[in-house]
Amino acid sequence: MSKITIPIGPQHPALKEPASFKITLNGEEIYSMDMRLGYNHRGIEKACEERSFIQGLYLIERICGICSHSHSTAYIQALEELAGLQVPKRGLYIRTLIAELERIHSHLLWLGVAAHEVGFDTLLMYTWRDRELVMDHLAEIGGNRVNYAVNTMGGVRRDLTPDEIAHILKDVDTLEERTKYYAQVATEETTLVARLSKIGYLSQTDAEFLGAVGPTARACGVDRDVRRDDPYAAYGDVQFKVCVDHHGDVYGRVLVRVGELMESYSIIRQLMKNMPDGPIAVKSPRRIAAGEVYSRYEAPRGEDCHYVKSNGTDKPERVKIRAPTLANWRAVRKMIEGNYLADAPIIIAAIDPCFSCTDRAIELVRPAGAETLTWGALRQHGIDWHRKQGLDFAELNKKLNTQLGRVK
Amino acid sequence: MGLIQKIVTWARIKSPWVIHFNTGACNACDIEVIAALTPRFDLERFGVQLKGSPRHADVMVVSGPVTRQSRDRLKRVYDQLAEPKFVVAVGTCACSGGVFQGCYNVEGGIDMAIPVNAYIPGCAARPEAIIDGVVKLLSSLDPKPAALPAPVAEPVEKVDVPA
Incomplete structure (x- = not known):
């Protein structure tokens, strides 16, 4: 044919x-x-170099409206490490609380969108109604529904009152009950199970080989979560389970995300119970000592990495962002092969793609001026450049293949 | 105005179908547009329905600053809308370019590329503000002041957001 x-x-x-x-x-x-890709490319990394550290923070927050706190925390963690700031315990707890509220709203949002992609609009309406509870709290704490701007250098900008804590705990109970119902729908509703099972399959070896991150990787059996492996903020103080599933298909990704919702509720309860007293932020300098830092953060979609290089002025010399969706694209190409066209929307939606995080452009400026490269030439340029730095990816690939038992 | 025209205008005001286009937004305004359509805010009670094809839609809801790559696509989608068509710019970026003004890949607000009928500021624009903007746009279509507004006459005044 x-x-x-x-x-x-x-x-x-x-x-x-x-x-x-x-x-x-x-x-x-x-x-x-x-x-x-590239329709959403705005040039944020470059723009950060022309703004002061604290102005850059608000720009970084607008990389993505759904995981805005993820990006701003990853960035601010890097800055705090460069400046040698010790964030007060209460500040870290509030930061973690917002992170978990954000995870809840993001996963509920995804559940609705995924249901919409398979034609189950009732679930979309249900989850988005419940999501409004979380949005209310984010608005109450941060003053805005979407870009909450809670982080600042050396801590957070907003404190919690006992009233707010009580409110949050009450709504967490409601949400937990609702999520139990969604878990029941996801596992018992035969049409939904049949629609999501065995599509977009990705094996564990492929997930590791293609560098998948977050729930996409965890649904393939990859036991990896930055919150546990490299604890930041207050994650060292809380007990939680990393949700791993072995289905490897879209159904598995639903189970992982619903499981993570339940874990988030438990994390929030622990944070509220042990919330320490004291200041929420320390004073920070305007200029930051020269140095470079690589910061990791487990965003709702996976591992988010920020690299910040400072040269001792009040502006960063280089900011590099690796958003989780970018890491997952190669996995999508693999998992979509062999499926029916009608399943394409849900397979693409299953990684919870965020194009605004991901879009980037490359332009090579040589002494002779800018030039546009073809994909093949760009790839060769990358290989040559890294080889000059003493890094041979062909060798590394061979090593990885041997480790994963994929020797040809 | 003839009877047929009256009926057409009535139908247009009672059931404006919208298409949503993201020209480079950060997702925040997009999720607020969807939130406005879901149970808490329920934009559907004004007959507003989200459509997949520009050919079915009367109103184009655009979010985000116009990037260099999306500008031509935005114009093409706008051209595919049937007349009369209306454009609502949602969010500060769509109104003026917002925080992304001056970025090398950003052209500016939506009105750099296509005519805009209503501006809804906010970062991100709250669902209440979006509803208010859409309702103000619809009430401006009311036949009482005879003619429909010409595109880009004047921006709709700033929306009051209920606390």
């Missing part, structure tokens, strides 16, 4: 953000997928 190529996007009912996919079909089956 001859192959046909179907373009999807940048404006498409199944996509909430602009991205362009080229899907090659063999009959009804997907043979391969290619994608074109």
Whole structure:
């Protein structure tokens, strides 16, 4: 049968953000997928270099409206380490609380969007109604529903009153009850289980090999979570379970996210119970000592990495952001192969893609001026550049393949 | 105004179908647009329904600053809307470029590329503000002042957000 190529996007009912996919079909089956990103590229990394550290914080927060606290925390952690600031315990607890509230709102949002992609709009309406409870608390604490701007250098900007703590605990109970119901729907509703099972399958070896992160990787059996492996903020003080599932398909990703919701409720209860008294922030300098820091953070979508290099002035010399969705794209290409075209929207949605986090552009400026490279030439340039730095990826790949038992 | 035209205008005001286009937003305004359509805020009680195709829609809700890559796509989607068409810019970035003004890949607000009928500021614009903006746009279509507003006449005044 001859192959046909179907373009999807940048404006498409199944996509909430602009991205362009080229899907090659063999009959009804997907043979391969290619994608074109960059519609959302705004140039934030460069813009950060022209702003002071604290101005950059508010810009970093607007990388993504859903995980705004993730990006700002990853960035501020890097700055605090460079400046040698010791954040007060209470500040860390409030930071962690917002992080978990954000995880709840993000996972509920995803559950609704995923249900919408498979035509189960009732669940979309249910989860989005419950999500409003979390949004109320975020608005109450931070003063804004979406970009809460709670972080600042050396701590947080807003304190919690006992009233707010009581409110949050009450709503966490409500949400837990609702989530139990969703868990029941996800595991017992036969249409939903049949619709999500065995599509978008990714094996554990492939997930590790392709560098998948977050719930996408955990649903394939990869036991990895920055909150436990490299605790930051107040995660060292709380007990929680890392949700791992071995289904490897979209169904497994639903189970992992519903499980993480339940863990988040338990984390919030522990934080509230042990909330220490004291100041919420320390005073911070305007200039930050020269140095470079790499900061990791477990965002709702996976590991979020920020690299900050300071040269001793009040502006960063370089900021580099690796958002979780970028790490997951290669896995999507693998997991979409061999599925039906009708399953493409839910498979793409299953990694909870966030294009605004991900989009980037590369322009190479040589002494002779800027030039545009083809994909192959860019790849070769990258390989040559790293080889000059003493890093040979061909060797590393061989090593990884041997480790994973994929020797040809 | 003839009877048919009256009926058409009535139908248009009672059931404006919207299409949502993200030109480079950070997602915040997008999720607030969706939140406005879900049970707490329920924009559907004004007959507003989200549509997948620009050819089905009357109103285009645009969020985000216009990036260099999305500008031409935005124009193309706008051209595909059937007349009469209206554009609502949601969020500060869509109104003026917001915090991304001056970034090398950002052109500015939506009105750099296409005419805009209503501006809803806010970072992110709250669902209440979005509802208010849409309702103000619809009431401006009311036939009492005879003609429909020309695109980009004047921005709709700043929306009061209830506390």
